[in-house]
Amino acid sequence: MGSFDLDLGAVEREISDEEGGSGEVVLGVLDGETGSAEWQRLVRDGAVLVLSVDGDLNDLASGFARDIRDMGGHLVHFRGFLIVTPPGVLIDTDRLD
Template sequence: MGNFELDLGAVEREISDDEAASGEIVLGILDGETGAAEWQRLVRNGAVLVLSVDGELRELAAGFARDVRDMGGHLVHFRGFLIVSPPGVLIDTDRLD
């Protein structure tokens, strides 16, 4: 029988990461009241954010947008809302053209 290596530590980390994912859709208002760390934590834990933008989008999202992109998440501004998804959850914008 052929030799193969199984990295049980890596498998355990993958299972733990999957179990930590919330799978929630969080509705909120992006107005500066909620800190960037909270939005990052929610996305890191698997939540999709649907945030009504109340103010200047670039300014309000500056504290977390780059970190979300760096972790593999996605951000889309659509009709006054910022939709933010965690890694592995694509936001399909094909029907908007």
């Protein structure tokens, strides 16, 4: 049997590229300073957002929340943070009950 070279890092990158996700987690503050289009772009590119909410969540997220949901993403408000995930990344809240 011949030997072969298996580069697991390359395989992982290839799988990640095929899935289309950036694998990035972006920490930020949702305070109205960053525009809705920027949050949408990050999620569309596959990033998960963990945003500290500084103000009224409904007002601050109104410019992008519906669009994120419409594209299949998820949003959960948890302990002062808004967690936003792209399509295909579910937020498990079962342990919060």
